[in-house]
Structure formats: C-alpha cells, structure tokens
Amino acid sequence: MQGLSAFGNGIYAVESGYNGPDVAAIHLIEEGGRAALVDTGNNDALVHVEQALAETGLSPEAVDFVLLTHIHLDHAGGAGAFMQAFPNAKLVVHPRGARHMAEPSRLFAGVSAVYGPERAKELYGELIPVPAGRIVEATEGLELNLAGRVIRVLDTPGHARHHVCYFDTRSRSFFTGDTFGLSYRALDVAGRPSIFPTTTPVQFEPEAMHASVARMEAEQPAAMYLTHYAQVTDVPRLAADLHRLIDAHVAVAERHAEAGEGRKALIEADLWKLVDEEGVRQGWTLPQAQVRKLLALDVELNAQGLDVWLGAR
Secondary structure: OOOEEEEEOOEEEEEOOOOOOOOOEEEEEEEOOEEEEEOOOOHHHHHHHHHHHHHOOOOHHHEEEEEOOOOOHHHHOOHHHHHHHOOOOEEEEOHHHHHHHHOOHHHHHHHHHHHOHHHHHHHHOOOOOOOHHHEEEOOOOOEEEEOOEEEEEEEOOOOOOOOEEEEEOOOOEEEEEOOOOEOOHHHOEOOEOOOEOOOOOOOOOHHHHHHHHHHHHHOOOOEEEEOOOEEEOOHHHHHHHHHHHHHHHHHHHHHOOOOOOOHHHHHHHHHHHHHHHHHHHHOOOOOHHHHHHHHHHHHHHHHHHHHHHHHHO
16 A cells, blocks of 8 residues: 555554645554554545555454544544544544544634634534443543554644644553654655654743753653654654754744734744745755745644744743
C-alpha cells in the first residue's frame, strides 16, 4: 500500500491524505494480533487505515484502542467514523475532550469560526458522535494494555490543554501529536530532520509546552512519532531546537504586543523571517517556494495562535 511505513517494534505510519502527502500520519501499533491507532485524521482517512490493517493482516475487529492525542480535527475529526468501523475499540481522549467526542457540535462550530462553515465541511465532513460508553478518559498515568504491551498516558499541555502523549514501553517511544512540534520529511537534509513548534490555535502556553517537552526528554526515548510527520530520532538535538524555537516564537509575538489591529499580519511576516533563518541554519535544500507552500498553513495558524495568546495574557 502506498503511504504505509514500517518502523519496527510493530509500529507503522499510515498516510492520512490530510492536506497533502507526508503532512499528517496516523500511527498503527500492532501487538499479538491486536492493534491501536493513534489519531484519526478526518473521515476520508478511514479507507487508508482499513487498507493498512488488511495489509498487516489485521481485521477491523482487532482494533482495541483509538488513541487521540487531542481533539483538533486534523487529529480527531474522523474519530466517530473510526469507532463505527472498529466495533471493539475504545476511544481514549483527554478528559477535557471526552464530552466533545460524545457531542461534537460545539467542536465543529469552533472550527467553523476559524475556517468558515464551507471550508470546515470540506476539510472534515460530518462529525459523528461517539457513544459515551466507548470513551475512556486519558488521565495522567493511565496504563493501557494492548495484548500485554503497556502504553502509558502523559498529560502534555502547551499546544492545547486537552493534549496527551502516549509512551509505548516496548519501543520506549512517544506518540506526540503536536506537543513535540512538526517535522516534515521534505525538509530533511541527508536524513537529518528539522523541527518546528506549533502554537495553534487558541491555547498556546509556552511554559507548559517547554515543561511537556522536558518531561518527555526525561524518559530518554528512542524515538518520537509525530502526527506531522512520523518517526524522528536524535531526540536531544531536536528537543533543544524545539525549546529554542518556542522562545523565538514568543519573542516574535512580544515584539508586536502593542501593535493593535494588524498585529497578526506583523507576527506572520516575522515568522516567515524565522522560517528563512531556520532554513539557513539547517541547510534546507528544498526551494524556498516549496518551503513556503509546505509551511503556509502552519505559519498562518502559528501567527493566529500567538496573536490569541497575546490577547489572553
């Protein structure tokens, strides 16, 4: 299957197809003929996951868990459709997000306010409610048993207050959602990845993000599995870059704290300068026009997140 990558230890990345290739991964964890899925993409991603399960010899009934890192719809929009397709699965989600999975109308309204109703419908389709009895709250320290393989929950705010990461004790790796940033394979240089924080959309908390990254670092993980995009190693270097760039994003925002109307546009312009500087630092070989296309939505939403953060202080 195109878009299925195997990393060993029963871990696979499934290309969700959301917003282009190699942008958003759904991770599949297989153990003893049972499966867990980390994040869902939108409804359109379901067919890709069903194909991946078939290719790895797993049936829909083999899925025990659908693990949401948080409820932003590029990570959780397909949750209801997935739960219909995988009848034995439990949906695991932060306590702040559980009610929105059972009754997603307010969640869709919030996304519509950002993108507009038509664009939100185009991106995410219909959000299907999940029966409350199939939802497990992902509380700090919760341990999930996947055929004897223990997956532990860490509460990891910073990107959102409803964000958790999952530590897989077998591979000693984290599934990080957005807390450990973005790392697109198109920006790799001779296999060496770069990293970028994501501050979007309305609950960016820089000190909490620093603390969450440091908590994960302390486990000395072998790898991180990012929704955007898939496996990265060399965790200490990337974590140091992430801490540096979180601070750089905060500095950009504070530079324009008193700008008033038009502040978001000023922040966004300076974020593009930061992207260009990082490209030089990391030696990116991707042409600038392609970098702009790849990061356009991320930079726009980071600017929005920083603008909202300034307004909430």
